[in-house]
Amino acid sequence: MKILGISAHYHDAAAALLVDGLPVAAVQQERLSRRKNDAAFPLEAIEWCLEQGQLEPEDLDAVVFYEKPMLKFERILTCALRAFPKSWRSFPQAMKNSLGEKVWIKGIISSHLGIPGGKILFAEHHRSHAAAAFLTAPTQNAAILTVDGVGEWATLSIGRGHRTPGGKTDLVLLREIRFPHSLGMLYSTFTAFLGFAVNEGEYKVMGLASYGKPRFADAVRKIARRTADGAFALEMSYFDYHTTSKRSYSAKFIDTFGPPRLPYEPLDPGTPEGARYADIAASVQLVLEEILVDLTRELRKSTGLSDLCLGGGVALNGCANARILRESGFDNVFVPPAPGDAGCALGAALYADRIHFGQPDRPFADHPYWGPTLAPDELARVAREDGFAQEQLPNGEALVARIADELHAGKIVGWMQGASEFGPRALGHRSILCSPQGAETRDRLNREIKYREEFRPFAPAVPIEAASTYFDLPPGGARLARFMSGVFPVRAEWQSRLAAITHVDGTARLQTVDRATEPQFYALLEAYGRRSGIPVLLNTSFNLAGEPIVNRAVEGYSTFRRCGIDLLVAGDTLVRKERAGAIREDGNAAASDAEEAAE
Amino acid sequence: MTSAASAMAARDIARISKASLELMACPACAGALEAFSVGSEAGIACTDCAARFDVRNGIPNLRVDADQRTEVVREFYSVAPFPGYPPRDSLGSLRARAERSEFARLLDRAIPGDARVLEVGCGTGQMSLFLATANRVVLGADLTRASLELGGAAARRFGVDRVTFVETDLRKPGLRPGAFDVVYCSGVLHHTPDPRASFAALAKLAKPGGTIVLGLYNAYARIPHRLRRALGRLSGFKLIPFDPVLRDRNAEPARRDAWLRDQYLHPEEHRHTTAEVQHWFRENGVEYLRTYPDSLIAAEPLQGDEFFTAADDNWHFENWLAQIRWAGSLWHEGGLWITVGRKVDSRNDCPK
Numbered sequence: 001m002k003i004l005g006i007s008a009h010y011h012d013a014a015a016a017l018l019v020d021g022l023p024v025a026a027v028q029q030e031r032l033s034r035r036k037n038d039a040a041f042p043l044e045a046i047e048w049c050l051e052q053g054q055l056e057p058e059d060l061d062a063v064v065f066y067e068k069p070m071l072k073f074e075r076i077l078t079c080a081l082r083a084f085p086k087s088w089r090s091f092p093q094a095m096k097n098s099l100g101e102k103v104w105i106k107g108i109i110s111s112h113l114g115i116p117g118g119k120i121l122f123a124e125h126h127r128s129h130a131a132a133a134f135l136t137a138p139t140q141n142a143a144i145l146t147v148d149g150v151g152e153w154a155t156l157s158i159g160r161g162h163r164t165p166g167g168k169t170d171l172v173l174l175r176e177i178r179f180p181h182s183l184g185m186l187y188s189t190f191t192a193f194l195g196f197a198v199n200e201g202e203y204k205v206m207g208l209a210s211y212g213k214p215r216f217a218d219a220v221r222k223i224a225r226r227t228a229d230g231a232f233a234l235e236m237s238y239f240d241y242h243t244t245s246k247r248s249y250s251a252k253f254i255d256t257f258g259p260p261r262l263p264y265e266p267l268d269p270g271t272p273e274g275a276r277y278a279d280i281a282a283s284v285q286l287v288l289e290e291i292l293v294d295l296t297r298e299l300r301k302s303t304g305l306s307d308l309c310l311g312g313g314v315a316l317n318g319c320a321n322a323r324i325l326r327e328s329g330f331d332n333v334f335v336p337p338a339p340g341d342a343g344c345a346l347g348a349a350l351y352a353d354r355i356h357f358g359q360p361d362r363p364f365a366d367h368p369y370w371g372p373t374l375a376p377d378e379l380a381r382v383a384r385e386d387g388f389a390q391e392q393l394p395n396g397e398a399l400v401a402r403i404a405d406e407l408h409a410g411k412i413v414g415w416m417q418g419a420s421e422f423g424p425r426a427l428g429h430r431s432i433l434c435s436p437q438g439a440e441t442r443d444r445l446n447r448e449i450k451y452r453e454e455f456r457p458f459a460p461a462v463p464i465e466a467a468s469t470y471f472d473l474p475p476g477g478a479r480l481a482r483f484m485s486g487v488f489p490v491r492a493e494w495q496s497r498l499a500a501i502t503h504v505d506g507t508a509r510l511q512t513v514d515r516a517t518e519p520q521f522y523a524l525l526e527a528y529g530r531r532s533g534i535p536v537l538l539n540t541s542f543n544l545a546g547e548p549i550v551n552r553a554v555e556g557y558s559t560f561r562r563c564g565i566d567l568l569v570a571g572d573t574l575v576r577k578e579r580a581g582a583i584r585e586d587g588n589a590a591a592s593d594a595e596e597a598a599e
Numbered sequence: 600m601t602s603a604a605s606a607m608a609a610r611d612i613a614r615i616s617k618a619s620l621e622l623m624a625c626p627a628c629a630g631a632l633e634a635f636s637v638g639s640e641a642g643i644a645c646t647d648c649a650a651r652f653d654v655r656n657g658i659p660n661l662r663v664d665a666d667q668r669t670e671v672v673r674e675f676y677s678v679a680p681f682p683g684y685p686p687r688d689s690l691g692s693l694r695a696r697a698e699r700s701e702f703a704r705l706l707d708r709a710i711p712g713d714a715r716v717l718e719v720g721c722g723t724g725q726m727s728l729f730l731a732t733a734n735r736v737v738l739g740a741d742l743t744r745a746s747l748e749l750g751g752a753a754a755r756r757f758g759v760d761r762v763t764f765v766e767t768d769l770r771k772p773g774l775r776p777g778a779f780d781v782v783y784c785s786g787v788l789h790h791t792p793d794p795r796a797s798f799a800a801l802a803k804l805a806k807p808g809g810t811i812v813l814g815l816y817n818a819y820a821r822i823p824h825r826l827r828r829a830l831g832r833l834s835g836f837k838l839i840p841f842d843p844v845l846r847d848r849n850a851e852p853a854r855r856d857a858w859l860r861d862q863y864l865h866p867e868e869h870r871h872t873t874a875e876v877q878h879w880f881r882e883n884g885v886e887y888l889r890t891y892p893d894s895l896i897a898a899e900p901l902q903g904d905e906f907f908t909a910a911d912d913n914w915h916f917e918n919w920l921a922q923i924r925w926a927g928s929l930w931h932e933g934g935l936w937i938t939v940g941r942k943v944d945s946r947n948d949c950p951k
Contacts, residue, residue: 034903264699266692274687275918446733447758451694546698562733576904577734 001357001442002059004049005349006109007066007128007341011199014342015045016370016422017053018349021362025052026370026422028342030548034555037200038548041108042345048372054503057113067125069105071152073098075179090244097245112442120188121356123348125151126312126501129339130171132347133311135354137334138358138366143303144171145296148184148312148340149199154313155182156231161304163361169354176357180242181234186224189248190284194277195261199313200246206319207456209285211269212278216248218252219256220287230298232291237313239283269455278455288314289323295370296328306331311347315339316424318487318509325476325486330475335485337368338423346370346422346518368483369518371420371551378553379416379570383393384540386561390572396520399572404527406567407433407537410441412449414542416556417520417572420549425484426541427511428461428521430556431547434567435500436538444502445538448564451545457503459484461539464512470494470536481512500538511539522573607877608641614657615643618736619763622715626663640886652773657755658747660766661773665742665829665914668792669768671866673742680746681722681857690728690757697729698932702891702937706783706812710735714780715827717804719769720787730783731761739764769800776803785814786935789869790798802883807944810907811885812937818870819924820934830865836863845930862933873918876938885940887913892928892936894921907939 005016008029016026027049029042050057068309076098080087087094101108110117123131129146144159159173187205188198196204217440223238238256241248254260261267261277269278296308310321315335315579325333336343383390393399405415412434421427432449434441436458446452463469467478471491480486487509490502501508515522529535543549544563550556553570560568560575568575612634620643623632630647640775642653686692697703703726710716721727721739723746731737731754739762741747747764754762763808767773769791791797798813805810805811823841831839836859839845844862848855873894880887889910896917898910925936926938938944 076652184740264692264696266687266689268687268689271687443758453691454689545694546704562708563712564733 001359002053002055002063003349003357004044004046004060004063005066005128005345005347006046006063007345007348007557009039009105010341011037011039012340012342012424013039013042013045014338014345014422015042016346016349017049018054018346018353019053021353021359023226023346023349023370025049027372027413027420028339028345028422028548030549031371033482034319034548036546038421041111042114046113047562055116060113060115060119060181062119062121062352062357063109063113063115064121064123064348065109066123066128066341066348067151067310068122069103071124073103075150075153079180079242086243091382093245105475121352123356124154125344126154126157126173126176127171127351128344128347129311130157130161130173131351131354132160132336132343132345133334133339134171134262135163135169135311135350136336136346136364136366137307137309138363139307139309139332139334140164141305142307142309142334143296143299143305143330144173144309144311145292145299146311147189147292147314148182150179150182150185153178155179155184156295158299158462160305161309163354165363166360168358169361171351171355172176177231180239181232181235183224183232183291184238184312185241185248186234186282187252187288187314189241190280192248193253193260194281195263195265195267197263197275200339202313202316204453204456205281206285206317207453207503208267208269208278209281209319210503210507211455212275212280212282214283214286215258215279215284216283220283223253223256224287224291226291226294230294251431258457267453267455270397285319287316288317289320292320293323293327294323296330300329308333310335311339311343313340315485318485318520319507321480322474322477322486322488325480326474330476333480333486335480335483336423337421337425337427337483339485340424343423347476362586365517366482368421368425368427369419370422373419373552374416374571376571377573379557379568379573379575382554382557383573383575388575388577391575393574394572396523399574400520400527401525402574403524403567403569404464404531407528408531410435411566412445412564414443414550414556414560414565414568416542416550416553416568420551423483426539426549427483427509428513428518428539430542430551431461431539432542433461433524433537433539435532436498436536437500437532437534439499442538445540449544450540455504457508458501458540459509459536460498460501460536461511461521461525462536463522463529464514464533466585467510467512470498470534471508478512481510482514484509484511485512494534497535499532501536501577608639608654609636611654611657612636612641612643615659615763616736616760618715620736622717622736622738622775622778622908623659623661623773623871624764624775626661626767626771626773629776631775631794632827635666656748656750658739658744658764658766659773660744662766662768663771664768665768666771666792667866669742669770672790673844675860675866676722676741676743676746677745679857679860680743680749681861683723683724683854683857684725684749684753685854688753690759692754693725694729697725703729705901705906706730707732709904710781715778715806716781716783717774717779719782719784719801719804720790721750721764722746724753724764726783726785728754728757728759733760735761737762738774740767740769740772742766742768769797772800772804772805777806779804780806780809781812782809783812785812785937786816787811788867789816790867792867794869794871796801798879799883802879802885802942805885805942807942809942810888811940811942812939813876813940814935815876816868816870816928817873817886817922817925817934817936819922820928820929820936821870822934823930824862824933826874831863839863870934873936873938874915877913880938880940886943888939888941890918890921890936890938892921892925894918896920907941
């Protein structure tokens, strides 16, 4: 069967294609449209997926949308009516937002693809999340927990999955928590309060939390009160997101936590004001972890299963994931590379295939590389047009040795190989790599390329076998870290030698690299390790602030031209630029000229 | 002591890269400049007329005596450098602030990674610092040393070494003619005594084929601001209605004051129209490309590096309508609009 999965219209639109139960292609719309967090109907992504499967739209057996638009509309309408009269101002806007193309998905898909409405299916939002988490994980029997902002009504759901190779798949959701009680919205509200962009700045809250002490934890616990059944309920008088779209926190929230931070104001945890923001971040992070740990502990007890699959946007919170692994009692915690809404495109397609159509279970490769591959020679062509020095290193070993040398010499390398990653993280196919050892390279990376806030850490990549030498991993930690899903302590004896990737609290969000799925990246880490003594590289996404991760070689090249990356590798082509320090050397030359004149 | 002073002077000069020294010129005779150090005296000197210029805190003083009206403007900014840096600023937050503006994003995207960029009237240098990425060489020029010192201090604090700030006057610029790939000048010429002549001076600095980005107060779009100013004047600027920028800055007296002085109390202010700017362009061999905001009706939003490409059309009636529209859309920011032009390559009539 040929099934296309689509997610769109909230954030991170994406498409995924399944042929005979196996993923063929999956890509986020933003990588193709080059608009960060593009939520538009993912026409380019769909076209690319079909092209990849060499299909025409009429060849598809089904198109699955990742949520039920009418149910979602019902939720928006109900909430607006419940909040009346407070909501009268935002009501027209809310209706306009949802009554546009968002409700008429069936018509849109059918008119864009020219296929009959009967072939269009809808999977519930949290079932898509659950399928994306469970059906991509290497487990047959697992408990499932999905947590996000909101889909139709559910904001958190608990279930279990069972599948037999070549046989039937069962996926039951046992329980759900409904809007407006939402851990995702709780975290996002704090994200907005701390002056970061919602759905984008949650990483920053997590990074900032490490600088603070959770002295507001009791206040947050009052907002997210625990219920007798082990779940939670939000105290809605602190929030406004259910009544208006303008602001997510209420006046009472400000009374409790003080004035919100103005976006774009410098944030320095060293100042009293900055410390207050860090303490607030630490508090909400702590309470989130507590709730998730309690829920998963309960889930472990009630199901007796040893594997847990986590899905939904909250599963991007690596600190919480690591605590769940450590404290819930589950032996394995699996988080897919794309747990958020984009991953739902693949989840919805898998759900339709295995559950709706009852197709037999088929195991498939456990990696995120379902995106567009590099066109050979593209980089060589564009670099030649601009007269850049370039080299071809078609022999894999020579390339790896050469790049390891450059990295060891302190160069910052733009590294593009094979198919791009599906999901928000660069996992060694569209990455910027550099030495993790001194803070110096990291500062240069920040000053000339990433321009990140100083309180945000960079992530390391390490061969899976060597991971526990440098990092303090609990059992199952190496697996959780495959897609950078967990934050773990850096061993004390290595912290000073891994300064660039060690966060202020001594942790790192590491990626473990497997030789079987990632031979080249693995070889690079090893080669670098032979030179430096530590097979760890700093790995950050290949993009500039505000832009999506690069996809094609031309985008990598354009980014390379516009920032301080020293060296760009795409496939076996290597392009280099004048060393970033060259200008300063000229400056020294001017100084020596001055000295000569003095003589 | 003299050796300490000369060591300091030598270090000041060392801060100026050779690449940026090549972009400067003698303000008196337009000759090339070179660093010198004789005894306790160090600085830069003209290779042609041997005029000497001092360098303090890495900022060369290439300003020769200005006329009275320019001097008034210089004095005006010396009192309160504009726009200034918030406390605890970092390169990251400066960039984040700049990237809120679509204009800044489009401009940054359109400038090549190895361009030589000049900002004329850089004030405290935020835009220069923002544009100083990749292998660009950026010169920030301004009349007012107090502003430049703030910019230079920020560049050192942020570790940005691709910007050099230069104290100079556009009418007698210490900048090499025909040396810059991009000349950016926004919110400046309308504060000079003779904007048309200032533009002629500016246009000379761009390379053949180089781009000029010019921001000026629009004659139409500034009408609402002038009404607001007239109302404010009645109360001696104690009470100014309808200014969202002032209102936003109520909590920050210094920044509020900076905006108040710049917008309401400026000693020299002119306003211009799209037609006038296009006339200046023609006079100086500059090909018109586009405006920002777009003056076309129902224009597609710009993507990628399209900012330095020619707009689909340039019809004066449409431009005029756009200016009327801007009175509604740009009034709160003071009615500043941007025109982009390309210096015509005289050696090669058909542009590449």
